[in-house]
Amino acid sequence: MRANSFLFVLRMGIGMAYLLLYIDTMVLTASSTELLHHIIAKLKSAFTMEDMGEQHGHANYVDDLLKRVGMSNCKWVATLANTKPKPSASDRKPIPDASFYRSMTGAFQYLTVMRPGIAYTVKQLCLRMHSPTDVHAAMLK
Template identity: 25%
Template sequence: MDVKNAFLNGDLTEKVSMQPLPGSLFHSSNAYDSALFIHQTERGIILLLIYVDDTIITGDDITGISSLKKFLSHQFEMKDLGLLSYFLSLEISHDLSSYFLTQAKYISDLLTRAGLTDCKTSTTYVDPKTRLIPLDGHLLYDPTLYRQLDGSLVYLTITCPNISYVVHIVSQFMAAPRTLYYNALVHILRYLKGTMFHGLHYLVHSSLQLLAFCDADWAGDPTDRHSTTGFCFFLGDSLIAWCSKK
């Protein structure tokens, strides 16, 4: 649902409720995601995800969702955009059995910004022989592009968990990036060009068994001898959480 003119309002003079009013049908999910509200009905669950100018409504109570859309449209000027297909650079395709999340357009725009549209692809996201040390290489004259690309890669790990480790490595040199680190960053982009349409696949009818995997090296950082750990969580066959951290 697109909320029209969300950015055109002036200063507010009335009170704004930042929490659900007493007796509200919806309740906030938890303290860590204040934009997500949940309503349990006799037919199922309705999830309401609220942003500044967009609202996502989903769940398994189709009748309740339809009623909620009508109610919101009477309260605010809103437009129903239909089934979710693109949101915050996430591309969502779906059929009756699964959902598939990618960021192909985001990667394409990233390659254009880096001037790598016509570059060769790489089969790996990091050169196994590369060891990044803080004082190797020359300081970049202007680190702006490096920082922009690195920040974009961090956001890209939303659908590309396989690059989490190497992005975590190059992000450690944001303060004073050097040529060697930029080469490593370009290597990641070349890999992404060849895997642009890879993403996350979620089956509708998946097991609810929670599986967790973790690993760590031992004093793997050549500078401070700190270790790096990583984990991933699966709900059935669906990857739902992951991390790489020194």
């Protein structure tokens, strides 16, 4: 088994399995149902764990995040990154509550475990955590 700090890959013959860990959450997928059940049985024999069943995303977590940023009724878009031109640095204004920006960015960082498609956008948010501006707050939304 090869390991990254959070991703484990298992090759068994022609089968493959991926185990993704983040704090106390584990996501496991495999190329066959048999391999998946085999790995789950092995894990349960070694660790106390609860199988939450198939992964359907973190719908409640996402809903909570949207409420926290005041976007419960937002419309989904095809791209998660803002492709519009950004105002110049002189046009940007510091936001009054940088701690809220940092908290929300951290919450989105956690979400990248289940939704890796947002990783690039979240990385861009993280790069601005030291001094976020109104442009960055809009990017967060």
